[in-house]
Amino acid sequence: MSEVLVVVEATKEFGVKKVTLEMLTLARELGTxxxxxxxxxxxxxxxxxxxxxxxxxxxxxxxxxxxxxxxxAPKATVLAELVKRVQPAAVxxxxxxxxxxxxxxxxxxxxxxxxxxxxxxxxxxxxxxxxFAGSTIVKSKVTKGLxxxxxxxxxxxxxxxxxxxxxxxxxVSVTDTDKLAKVVERVAEQKGSRPELTEAGVVVxxxxxxxxxxxxxxxxxxxxxxxxxVGASRAAVDSGFYPxxxxxxxxxxxxSPQLYVALGISGAIQHRAGMQTSKTIVAxxxxxxAPIFELADFGVVGDLFKIVPQAAEEIRKRK
Amino acid sequence: xxxxxxxxxxxxxxxxxxxxNDDNTVDRGSANNVINEMDExxxxxxxxxxxxxxxxxxxxxxxxxxxxxxxRKALSMGPDKAVHVLDDALHGSCAVATSKVLAAAxxxxxxxxVICGAESTDGRVQVMPxxxxxxxxxxxxxxxxxxxxxxxxxxxxxxxxxxxxxxTAATPAVVSVWxxxxxxxxxxxxxxxxxxxxxxxxxxxxxxxxxADEVGFDGATSxxxxxxxxxxxxxxxxxxxxxxxxxxxxxxxATEKFV
Numbered sequence: 001m002s003e004v005l006v007v008v009e010a011t012k013e014f015g016v017k018k019v020t021l022e023m024l025t026l027a028r029e030l031g032t033x034x035x036x037x038x039x040x041x042x043x044x045x046x047x048x049x050x051x052x053x054x055x056x057x058x059x060x061x062x063x064x065x066x067x068x069x070x071x072x073a074p075k076a077t078v079l080a081e082l083v084k085r086v087q088p089a090a091v092x093x094x095x096x097x098x099x100x101x102x103x104x105x106x107x108x109x110x111x112x113x114x115x116x117x118x119x120x121x122x123x124x125x126x127x128x129x130x131x132f133a134g135s136t137i138v139k140s141k142v143t144k145g146l147x148x149x150x151x152x153x154x155x156x157x158x159x160x161x162x163x164x165x166x167x168x169x170x171x172v173s174v175t176d177t178d179k180l181a182k183v184v185e186r187v188a189e190q191k192g193s194r195p196e197l198t199e200a201g202v203v204v205x206x207x208x209x210x211x212x213x214x215x216x217x218x219x220x221x222x223x224x225x226x227x228x229x230v231g232a233s234r235a236a237v238d239s240g241f242y243p244x245x246x247x248x249x250x251x252x253x254x255x256s257p258q259l260y261v262a263l264g265i266s267g268a269i270q271h272r273a274g275m276q277t278s279k280t281i282v283a284x285x286x287x288x289x290a291p292i293f294e295l296a297d298f299g300v301v302g303d304l305f306k307i308v309p310q311a312a313e314e315i316r317k318r319k
Numbered sequence: 320x321x322x323x324x325x326x327x328x329x330x331x332x333x334x335x336x337x338x339x340n341d342d343n344t345v346d347r348g349s350a351n352n353v354i355n356e357m358d359e360x361x362x363x364x365x366x367x368x369x370x371x372x373x374x375x376x377x378x379x380x381x382x383x384x385x386x387x388x389x390x391r392k393a394l395s396m397g398p399d400k401a402v403h404v405l406d407d408a409l410h411g412s413c414a415v416a417t418s419k420v421l422a423a424a425x426x427x428x429x430x431x432x433v434i435c436g437a438e439s440t441d442g443r444v445q446v447m448p449x450x451x452x453x454x455x456x457x458x459x460x461x462x463x464x465x466x467x468x469x470x471x472x473x474x475x476x477x478x479x480x481x482x483x484x485x486x487t488a489a490t491p492a493v494v495s496v497w498x499x500x501x502x503x504x505x506x507x508x509x510x511x512x513x514x515x516x517x518x519x520x521x522x523x524x525x526x527x528x529x530x531a532d533e534v535g536f537d538g539a540t541s542x543x544x545x546x547x548x549x550x551x552x553x554x555x556x557x558x559x560x561x562x563x564x565x566x567x568x569x570x571x572x573a574t575e576k577f578v
Contacts, residue, residue: 011480011481013481071458071459071460071461071477071484071486072449072459073452073453073459076453096480097445097461097462097478097479097480098479100444100445100446101445101446101449101459101461103446104414104445104446104447104448104449104450104453105449105450105453107414107415107446107450107540108415108418108450108453108454109453111415111540112415112540113413113415113539113540113541114414114415114446114540114541115541116443116444116445116446117443117444126544130549131338131442131546132336132337132441133332134549135335135336135548135549135551136336136337136338136546136547136548136549137546137547137548137549138338138343138543138545138546139543139544139545139546140541140542140543140544141541141542141544142540142541143539143540143541143542144539144540144541145540177456180457180458180488180489180492181458181459181460181486181487181488181492182486182487182488183484183485183486184474184484184485184486184487185484185485186479186481186482186483186484186485187482187483187484187485188481188482189481189482189483196480197480198480202577226572226577226578244464244478244497244499245478245479245480245482250332250356250440251356251357251440251497251498254443258577259572259575259577269332269333270332273332276552280575280577281552282568282571282572284564284568288557288559293554293557294552294553294554295552295554296554296555296557297554297555297556297571298555298556298557298568298571299554299555299556299557299558300557300558300559300560300564300565300567300568301557301558301559301560302559302560302564303560306560306564306565307560307564307565307568308565309565310563310564310565310566311564311565311566311568311569312565313565314565314566314568314569315569315572315578318569318573318578
């Protein structure tokens, strides 16, 4: 079976991201998965255990400042060379900022089609995508070149399949043009040990109804009790209650968790666009007419400052 | 500084949006079309740079005839002129072909700085700035929440999943912006009147030196096979809190095995 290249998404703090495990699981349906690690020195070695656990038969690594010290262009150059050499059956990247950007450059370099926000991929290369904020399901295909797809987090259930992958270091031959956008500094703002927003199985979000930044502690408390991530509506972010990188909606993150809890969120289209493909939706809002209740599998009309602490207490009791 | 802002006309994300049944492309005919929201932030950023450093701001749009509405709207915010890439053969173009056309147009405009929205609300694909930069051989500073211009040096704070990165490049470069970067101005009455007289140059594929079979359905590198509308979600149980709302909520979560 031919190789399927999976470009690894990982962070220094948390290691291999869940979406990478999803991609490896998906890749096994299409061929033999090979992981591609493009990052700082020693990254592949550090990640190899986890990648092997989920079926990576081989790991290609391009590491060091030449790769990691610039915005995506060097990564795309290395990946393009690898694709030309191994002629994979497909290339999978995460449908997140960097994955899409590497894929964009790869598509131009190879004059190859690209499909983003893919939630399913058949063996014949037919991809399933969701469009227009989850309201439309699209089946599509790359018609020129190999299937180059970016996979949306939380689309596949990761299944382990243990292997012991060998690491092959790729020779790095990036050009001067690849080094035009230099990364001067990287600053982590992620707080504590909560899961990453787009990957979390549970997301608890607060909206304008939360009232102020301090009250977001209530949202965080419930998220922590449920083992989830914290999100915020655009109204809450614009009001300065919570940082922008946690914004869920049309102009923020798109999330698709097993459980989405909306606290004090009215459910404007802006917000719904980022969360309405969640499996189960629960809402608390004082306005019984709020559109969020049209989506919610379970809704409580009332004061979130009474309901949320009571719910938190009840969860503690049951633990 | 010669700045070009990429503007896309999109169906209003607040209304019902559809793909066409005949050719699976975005239905732009029946929809209420607007400027892609993120592009307004790109225009604002360009105007701020012009105000601080001098220069000229040009709007570049690829789209059908009616994209003119969005071009005039964009001009009413303050840019100097616009270029409209207009050609029937463009209908059905994929992202890869679109980037070829926009890069060809940018090649003629000699921009120091290209600014665009980080993504469009219709496709949300987020690939265009890097595709264009790849073709032009210039830097792409994408996902900016802050942009500083110091002579020919651009510095961007780029939003990432974990926090942010500080990234620099020299002009010429492509910068894409999120809606956290500024607060777009509203067009003034004077601006709206002035926009009607501002020059809008139309460019065809022939004038760009791009062959018709490199774009549209003929040149597409991907295709939509079929599309279906998902039935709208329907609400489930809704209760009014009478003192036990929190407990009831957890009971529901327990039946769904979340607690």
